[in-house]
Amino acid sequence: MSDTVLVTGATGTVSSEVVKALAGRGVTVRAGVRSADKAADLRALDPAVQPVELDYTRPETVQAAFDGVNRVFLLTPFTVDQVAIGKQLIDAARQSGVQQVVLLSGAGADAQPGTQINHWHRAVEVYLAQSGLPYTVLRPSGFMQNFLTYNGDSIRQQNAFYLAIGEGRVNYIDVRDIAAVAATVLTTPVSAHQDQIYTLTGPTAVSSQEVAAALSAATGRTISYVAVPEEAAAQALTQAPDWMRTSLLELYRLYKNDGAAWVTPTVAELIQRPPHSIGQFAQDYREQFAAS
Ligand SMILES: NC(=O)c1ccc[n+]([C@@H]2O[C@H](COP(=O)([O-])OP(=O)(O)OC[C@H]3O[C@@H](n4cnc5c(N)ncnc54)[C@H](OP(=O)(O)O)[C@@H]3O)[C@@H](O)[C@H]2O)c1
Numbered sequence: 034m035s036d037t038v039l040v041t042g043a044t045g046t047v048s049s050e051v052v053k054a055l056a057g058r059g060v061t062v063r064a065g066v067r068s069a070d071k072a073a074d075l076r077a078l079d080p081a082v083q084p085v086e087l088d089y090t091r092p093e094t095v096q097a098a099f100d101g102v103n104r105v106f107l108l109t110p111f112t113v114d115q116v117a118i119g120k121q122l123i124d125a126a127r128q129s130g131v132q133q134v135v136l137l138s139g140a141g142a143d144a145q146p147g148t149q150i151n152h153w154h155r156a157v158e159v160y161l162a163q164s165g166l167p168y169t170v171l172r173p174s175g176f177m178q179n180f181l182t183y184n185g186d187s188i189r190q191q192n193a194f195y196l197a198i199g200e201g202r203v204n205y206i207d208v209r210d211i212a213a214v215a216a217t218v219l220t221t222p223v224s225a226h227q228d229q230i231y232t233l234t235g236p237t238a239v240s241s242q243e244v245a246a247a248l249s250a251a252t253g254r255t256i257s258y259v260a261v262p263e264e265a266a267a268q269a270l271t272q273a274p275d276w277m278r279t280s281l282l283e284l285y286r287l288y289k290n291d292g293a294a295w296v297t298p299t300v301a302e303l304i305q306r307p308p309h310s311i312g313q314f315a316q317d318y319r320e321q322f323a324a325s
Contacts, residue, residue, distance in 0.1 A: 036103040037061040038219050041087060041122060042110060044071050046178050047137060050212035051106050052082055058220045065098055089118045099129040104219050108137040109157060111150075113276050119157030123164050133167050133223045135215055140174040140204075140232055140293070148283040149276065162228075169218050170230040173211045174204040174293060175284075177235065177314040180244065181321055188248065189325040193257045196241055197266035198288040204234035204296050205244075207309035214303050231299050238294040239311050251315035252322050 038055060042048040043064035055062045056079040064075045065087030072084030087098040099105075107122050109115040119136075126134050141147065142154040154172075161168050176182075184194035211233055218226045239247075241258040248256040266285060270278040287293060300308040315322070 035060050036220075037063055037101055038104045038106065039063045039065060039085070039098060039102040040106045041065045042108040043075060043084070045108065045110070046176065046182060047173075047208050047211055048106060048108050049075075049078075050208050051215045053078060054209075054212040054216035055219065056081070058216060060104075060220060063098070063102060089121060092121075095121060095125045096128065099125045099131065102126075102129060102131055104133040104135070104223075105131050106135050106137070106215055106219060107161075109154075111277075113274065116153050116156045120160050123157070123161050123166070127164050127166055131166060133169070133219070133227075134161060135169045135171065135218050136161055137211070137215075138170050138172045138230075140172045140234065142170075142172050148280065148287065150280040150284070158230075167223050167227045169226040169228075171211060171214060171218075172230060172232045173208075174206050174232075174234040175288075176211075177205045177207045177309070177311060178318075179205075180248070181318060185321065188256055188322050192254055192324070193259050194241075194245070195259045195261050196288075197261050197263045197282075197285040198241060199260050200240055200242075201289040201291050202238040202240050202294040203288050204238045204293050205311060206233055206235045206300070207314050210235075210300050210304070210308040214300060217304055231303065232297050233300050234296040234308070236296065236308050236310055238291075238296060244311055247311045247315040248322060250312065251319040252324075254324060256322075 038060045040048050040051050043052050043066055052062055052064050062082045064082050064084045066072050066084050067088050069086055075082050075084050085098045086094045088094045105126050109119045138154040138158055139151055142151045142158055158170055188194050245256050245258040
Protein backbone atom coordinates (compact mmCIF):
# COMPACT_ATOMS: atom_id res chain seq x y z
CA MET A 34 0.00 0.00 0.00
CA SER A 35 1.25 3.48 -0.80
CA ASP A 36 2.26 5.91 1.93
CA THR A 37 -0.18 8.57 3.05
CA VAL A 38 1.58 11.92 3.46
CA LEU A 39 -0.09 14.69 5.48
CA VAL A 40 0.92 18.19 4.37
CA THR A 41 0.08 20.77 7.05
CA GLY A 42 -0.76 24.37 6.12
CA ALA A 43 -1.53 23.20 2.59
CA THR A 44 -2.99 26.55 1.47
CA GLY A 45 0.25 28.38 2.34
CA THR A 46 3.21 29.51 0.24
CA VAL A 47 5.49 26.54 0.95
CA SER A 48 3.03 23.73 1.56
CA SER A 49 0.95 24.41 -1.56
CA GLU A 50 4.17 23.80 -3.52
CA VAL A 51 4.87 20.67 -1.48
CA VAL A 52 1.42 19.34 -2.44
CA LYS A 53 2.24 20.02 -6.11
CA ALA A 54 5.69 18.45 -5.85
CA LEU A 55 4.27 15.27 -4.31
CA ALA A 56 1.72 14.82 -7.09
CA GLY A 57 2.51 11.83 -9.27
CA ARG A 58 5.11 10.43 -6.88
CA GLY A 59 3.08 7.38 -5.90
CA VAL A 60 1.90 8.59 -2.49
CA THR A 61 -1.52 9.58 -1.24
CA VAL A 62 -1.39 13.28 -0.41
CA ARG A 63 -3.59 14.44 2.46
CA ALA A 64 -3.70 18.23 2.42
CA GLY A 65 -4.44 19.87 5.77
CA VAL A 66 -6.73 22.91 5.34
CA ARG A 67 -8.13 25.12 8.05
CA SER A 68 -11.67 24.94 6.71
CA ALA A 69 -13.43 22.84 4.11
CA ASP A 70 -14.13 25.80 1.80
CA LYS A 71 -10.37 26.08 1.15
CA ALA A 72 -10.26 22.57 -0.31
CA ALA A 73 -11.52 23.36 -3.81
CA ASP A 74 -8.30 25.00 -5.02
CA LEU A 75 -6.27 22.01 -3.90
CA ARG A 76 -8.56 19.55 -5.65
CA ALA A 77 -8.18 21.64 -8.79
CA LEU A 78 -4.40 21.29 -8.43
CA ASP A 79 -4.63 17.50 -8.47
CA PRO A 80 -7.86 15.51 -8.15
CA ALA A 81 -5.97 12.79 -6.25
CA VAL A 82 -5.20 15.19 -3.39
CA GLN A 83 -7.36 14.50 -0.36
CA PRO A 84 -8.14 17.69 1.57
CA VAL A 85 -8.66 17.18 5.28
CA GLU A 86 -9.92 19.67 7.81
CA LEU A 87 -7.07 20.66 10.13
CA ASP A 88 -7.61 23.61 12.45
CA TYR A 89 -5.04 23.90 15.23
CA THR A 90 -7.59 25.62 17.49
CA ARG A 91 -9.88 22.57 17.23
CA PRO A 92 -7.91 19.59 18.62
CA GLU A 93 -10.48 17.07 17.37
CA THR A 94 -9.56 17.97 13.76
CA VAL A 95 -5.86 17.54 14.54
CA GLN A 96 -6.06 13.93 15.70
CA ALA A 97 -8.48 13.00 12.91
CA ALA A 98 -6.19 14.48 10.27
CA PHE A 99 -3.29 12.32 11.47
CA ASP A 100 -5.23 9.03 11.54
CA GLY A 101 -3.71 6.54 9.09
CA VAL A 102 -0.87 8.88 8.10
CA ASN A 103 2.67 7.48 7.52
CA ARG A 104 4.63 10.66 6.84
CA VAL A 105 4.12 14.35 7.60
CA PHE A 106 5.31 17.67 6.21
CA LEU A 107 5.04 19.87 9.28
CA LEU A 108 5.01 23.66 8.95
CA THR A 109 4.32 26.13 11.73
CA PRO A 110 2.65 29.43 10.75
CA PHE A 111 4.27 32.80 11.44
CA THR A 112 2.17 33.41 14.57
CA VAL A 113 2.90 34.11 18.21
CA ASP A 114 1.79 30.59 19.20
CA GLN A 115 3.93 28.79 16.60
CA VAL A 116 5.91 26.78 19.18
CA ALA A 117 2.72 25.52 20.83
CA ILE A 118 1.32 24.59 17.40
CA GLY A 119 4.52 22.75 16.48
CA LYS A 120 4.43 20.76 19.73
CA GLN A 121 0.72 20.00 19.27
CA LEU A 122 1.36 18.61 15.79
CA ILE A 123 4.38 16.56 16.93
CA ASP A 124 2.30 15.08 19.77
CA ALA A 125 -0.42 14.12 17.28
CA ALA A 126 2.17 12.54 14.98
CA ARG A 127 3.55 10.47 17.85
CA GLN A 128 0.11 9.36 18.99
CA SER A 129 -0.85 8.17 15.53
CA GLY A 130 2.39 6.25 14.94
CA VAL A 131 3.74 8.38 12.08
CA GLN A 132 7.01 7.02 10.61
CA GLN A 133 8.60 10.30 9.45
CA VAL A 134 8.24 14.01 10.18
CA VAL A 135 9.78 16.54 7.79
CA LEU A 136 9.85 19.85 9.66
CA LEU A 137 10.09 23.26 8.00
CA SER A 138 12.32 25.39 10.23
CA GLY A 139 14.51 28.39 9.34
CA ALA A 140 18.15 28.99 8.32
CA GLY A 141 20.29 29.70 11.36
CA ALA A 142 17.81 28.15 13.78
CA ASP A 143 20.66 27.31 16.16
CA ALA A 144 22.80 30.43 15.54
CA GLN A 145 23.91 32.39 18.59
CA PRO A 146 22.81 34.88 19.81
CA GLY A 147 20.22 34.33 17.08
CA THR A 148 16.84 35.93 16.55
CA GLN A 149 13.53 35.44 18.27
CA ILE A 150 11.99 33.65 15.30
CA ASN A 151 14.92 31.26 15.14
CA HIS A 152 14.75 30.54 18.86
CA TRP A 153 11.14 29.52 18.26
CA HIS A 154 12.09 27.32 15.33
CA ARG A 155 14.85 25.74 17.40
CA ALA A 156 12.42 24.99 20.26
CA VAL A 157 10.24 22.99 17.85
CA GLU A 158 13.28 21.22 16.36
CA VAL A 159 14.43 20.15 19.83
CA TYR A 160 10.94 18.97 20.79
CA LEU A 161 10.83 16.90 17.60
CA ALA A 162 14.27 15.37 18.20
CA GLN A 163 13.24 14.46 21.75
CA SER A 164 9.96 12.93 20.59
CA GLY A 165 11.74 9.84 19.29
CA LEU A 166 10.05 10.21 15.89
CA PRO A 167 12.29 9.76 12.83
CA TYR A 168 12.69 13.28 11.48
CA THR A 169 14.34 15.47 8.86
CA VAL A 170 14.62 19.22 9.41
CA LEU A 171 14.66 21.67 6.49
CA ARG A 172 16.09 25.10 7.33
CA PRO A 173 15.43 27.39 4.37
CA SER A 174 16.75 30.90 3.91
CA GLY A 175 14.44 33.85 3.09
CA PHE A 176 11.91 33.12 0.36
CA MET A 177 12.05 34.73 -3.09
CA GLN A 178 8.26 34.56 -2.92
CA ASN A 179 8.36 37.19 -0.13
CA PHE A 180 8.65 39.69 -3.00
CA LEU A 181 5.12 38.62 -3.92
CA THR A 182 3.57 38.12 -0.50
CA TYR A 183 5.13 41.11 1.29
CA ASN A 184 6.26 43.46 -1.49
CA GLY A 185 3.94 42.49 -4.33
CA ASP A 186 1.48 45.36 -3.90
CA SER A 187 4.09 48.11 -4.07
CA ILE A 188 5.85 46.42 -7.00
CA ARG A 189 2.59 46.17 -8.95
CA GLN A 190 1.29 49.64 -7.99
CA GLN A 191 4.44 51.77 -7.61
CA ASN A 192 7.12 49.83 -9.50
CA ALA A 193 9.15 49.82 -6.27
CA PHE A 194 9.85 47.80 -3.17
CA TYR A 195 10.95 49.17 0.17
CA LEU A 196 13.26 47.34 2.59
CA ALA A 197 15.48 48.34 5.51
CA ILE A 198 18.37 46.15 4.43
CA GLY A 199 20.70 48.68 2.83
CA GLU A 200 23.10 47.04 0.40
CA GLY A 201 23.01 43.69 2.22
CA ARG A 202 23.08 40.55 0.10
CA VAL A 203 20.64 37.73 0.84
CA ASN A 204 20.69 34.00 -0.02
CA TYR A 205 17.01 33.93 -1.06
CA ILE A 206 15.56 30.55 -2.02
CA ASP A 207 12.65 29.80 -4.34
CA VAL A 208 10.02 27.87 -2.33
CA ARG A 209 9.63 25.50 -5.30
CA ASP A 210 13.12 24.24 -4.44
CA ILE A 211 12.19 23.74 -0.77
CA ALA A 212 9.16 21.78 -1.98
CA ALA A 213 11.27 19.66 -4.33
CA VAL A 214 13.60 18.77 -1.45
CA ALA A 215 10.65 18.00 0.83
CA ALA A 216 9.01 15.78 -1.80
CA THR A 217 12.27 13.88 -2.29
CA VAL A 218 12.73 13.30 1.42
CA LEU A 219 9.08 12.27 1.82
CA THR A 220 9.25 9.70 -0.99
CA THR A 221 12.61 8.02 -0.36
CA PRO A 222 13.24 5.51 2.43
CA VAL A 223 13.02 7.25 5.79
CA SER A 224 16.47 6.02 6.78
CA ALA A 225 18.08 7.90 3.85
CA HIS A 226 17.53 11.29 5.51
CA GLN A 227 16.78 10.28 9.09
CA ASP A 228 17.78 12.73 11.82
CA GLN A 229 19.38 15.07 9.28
CA ILE A 230 19.22 18.87 9.32
CA TYR A 231 19.47 20.45 5.86
CA THR A 232 20.14 24.16 5.43
CA LEU A 233 18.70 25.22 2.08
CA THR A 234 19.57 28.40 0.16
CA GLY A 235 19.36 29.76 -3.34
CA PRO A 236 22.36 29.53 -5.70
CA THR A 237 23.84 32.96 -4.84
CA ALA A 238 23.35 35.79 -2.39
CA VAL A 239 21.87 38.80 -4.19
CA SER A 240 21.61 42.48 -3.37
CA SER A 241 18.28 44.28 -3.54
CA GLN A 242 19.56 46.14 -6.61
CA GLU A 243 20.04 42.77 -8.28
CA VAL A 244 16.52 41.74 -7.29
CA ALA A 245 15.20 44.99 -8.78
CA ALA A 246 17.16 44.35 -11.99
CA ALA A 247 15.76 40.80 -12.26
CA LEU A 248 12.20 42.02 -11.73
CA SER A 249 12.71 44.83 -14.26
CA ALA A 250 14.07 42.44 -16.89
CA ALA A 251 11.20 40.00 -16.36
CA THR A 252 8.38 42.55 -16.40
CA GLY A 253 9.77 45.01 -18.93
CA ARG A 254 9.20 47.87 -16.45
CA THR A 255 11.74 49.70 -14.31
CA ILE A 256 11.30 48.36 -10.80
CA SER A 257 13.33 50.13 -8.13
CA TYR A 258 14.65 49.20 -4.73
CA VAL A 259 14.20 51.90 -2.12
CA ALA A 260 16.47 51.44 0.90
CA VAL A 261 14.62 52.78 3.94
CA PRO A 262 16.12 53.51 7.38
CA GLU A 263 15.32 51.07 10.19
CA GLU A 264 13.33 53.79 11.99
CA ALA A 265 11.02 54.09 8.98
CA ALA A 266 10.54 50.33 8.87
CA ALA A 267 9.76 50.32 12.59
CA GLN A 268 7.28 53.15 12.03
CA ALA A 269 5.57 51.19 9.25
CA LEU A 270 5.21 48.27 11.66
CA THR A 271 3.61 50.18 14.54
CA GLN A 272 0.30 48.35 14.02
CA ALA A 273 2.03 44.94 14.10
CA PRO A 274 2.23 42.99 17.37
CA ASP A 275 5.50 43.41 19.32
CA TRP A 276 6.80 39.90 18.57
CA MET A 277 6.28 40.40 14.83
CA ARG A 278 7.88 43.87 14.75
CA THR A 279 10.87 42.54 16.73
CA SER A 280 11.23 39.51 14.47
CA LEU A 281 11.13 41.49 11.23
CA LEU A 282 13.49 44.23 12.42
CA GLU A 283 15.97 41.60 13.65
CA LEU A 284 15.83 39.97 10.23
CA TYR A 285 16.36 43.25 8.37
CA ARG A 286 19.40 44.01 10.57
CA LEU A 287 20.84 40.57 9.86
CA TYR A 288 20.32 41.03 6.11
CA LYS A 289 21.77 44.56 6.15
CA ASN A 290 24.95 43.27 7.80
CA ASP A 291 25.41 40.51 5.20
CA GLY A 292 24.46 37.95 7.85
CA ALA A 293 22.64 35.92 5.17
CA ALA A 294 25.15 36.40 2.36
CA TRP A 295 26.31 32.77 2.36
CA VAL A 296 25.00 29.78 0.40
CA THR A 297 24.98 26.00 0.75
CA PRO A 298 25.20 23.35 -2.01
CA THR A 299 22.50 21.25 -0.33
CA VAL A 300 19.54 21.78 -2.68
CA ALA A 301 21.51 20.64 -5.72
CA GLU A 302 22.95 17.70 -3.78
CA LEU A 303 19.50 16.50 -2.76
CA ILE A 304 17.53 17.03 -5.98
CA GLN A 305 20.30 16.76 -8.61
CA ARG A 306 19.60 20.11 -10.21
CA PRO A 307 20.61 23.64 -9.25
CA PRO A 308 18.15 25.80 -7.31
CA HIS A 309 16.30 28.56 -9.19
CA SER A 310 18.11 31.88 -9.58
CA ILE A 311 16.41 35.18 -8.78
CA GLY A 312 16.28 35.85 -12.54
CA GLN A 313 14.43 32.58 -13.20
CA PHE A 314 12.07 33.26 -10.30
CA ALA A 315 11.25 36.71 -11.69
CA GLN A 316 10.62 35.27 -15.17
CA ASP A 317 8.40 32.47 -13.91
CA TYR A 318 6.29 34.77 -11.74
CA ARG A 319 6.27 37.82 -14.04
CA GLU A 320 2.49 37.74 -14.51
CA GLN A 321 1.99 38.02 -10.76
CA PHE A 322 4.17 41.15 -10.77
CA ALA A 323 2.15 42.75 -13.61
CA ALA A 324 1.29 46.42 -13.05
CA SER A 325 -2.10 47.14 -11.48
N1 LIG B 1 9.10 33.83 4.65
C1 LIG B 1 10.36 33.47 4.74
O1 LIG B 1 11.26 34.06 4.12
C2 LIG B 1 10.73 32.29 5.61
C3 LIG B 1 12.06 31.84 5.62
C4 LIG B 1 12.39 30.72 6.40
C5 LIG B 1 11.40 30.08 7.14
N2 LIG B 1 10.11 30.55 7.11
C6 LIG B 1 9.08 29.85 7.89
O2 LIG B 1 8.04 29.38 7.01
C7 LIG B 1 6.84 29.26 7.76
C8 LIG B 1 5.73 29.96 7.04
O3 LIG B 1 5.54 29.33 5.78
P1 LIG B 1 4.58 29.97 4.67
O4 LIG B 1 5.12 31.29 4.25
O5 LIG B 1 4.34 28.94 3.65
O6 LIG B 1 3.27 30.25 5.52
P2 LIG B 1 1.89 30.82 5.01
O7 LIG B 1 1.87 31.03 3.54
O8 LIG B 1 1.52 31.96 5.91
O9 LIG B 1 0.91 29.59 5.33
C9 LIG B 1 0.59 29.22 6.64
C10 LIG B 1 -0.36 28.03 6.58
O10 LIG B 1 -0.74 27.68 7.91
C11 LIG B 1 -2.16 27.68 7.98
N3 LIG B 1 -2.60 28.06 9.33
C12 LIG B 1 -2.31 29.18 10.01
N4 LIG B 1 -2.92 29.14 11.22
C13 LIG B 1 -3.63 27.98 11.27
C14 LIG B 1 -4.48 27.37 12.23
N5 LIG B 1 -4.76 27.95 13.41
N6 LIG B 1 -5.03 26.16 11.95
C15 LIG B 1 -4.78 25.56 10.77
N7 LIG B 1 -3.99 26.08 9.80
C16 LIG B 1 -3.42 27.28 10.06
C17 LIG B 1 -2.62 28.69 6.94
O11 LIG B 1 -3.96 28.46 6.63
P3 LIG B 1 -4.90 29.61 5.99
O12 LIG B 1 -4.60 29.63 4.51
O13 LIG B 1 -6.27 29.13 6.29
O14 LIG B 1 -4.55 30.89 6.67
C18 LIG B 1 -1.65 28.37 5.80
O15 LIG B 1 -2.08 27.21 5.13
C19 LIG B 1 7.13 29.88 9.14
O16 LIG B 1 7.45 28.84 10.03
C20 LIG B 1 8.33 30.75 8.85
O17 LIG B 1 9.10 31.06 10.01
C21 LIG B 1 9.76 31.63 6.35
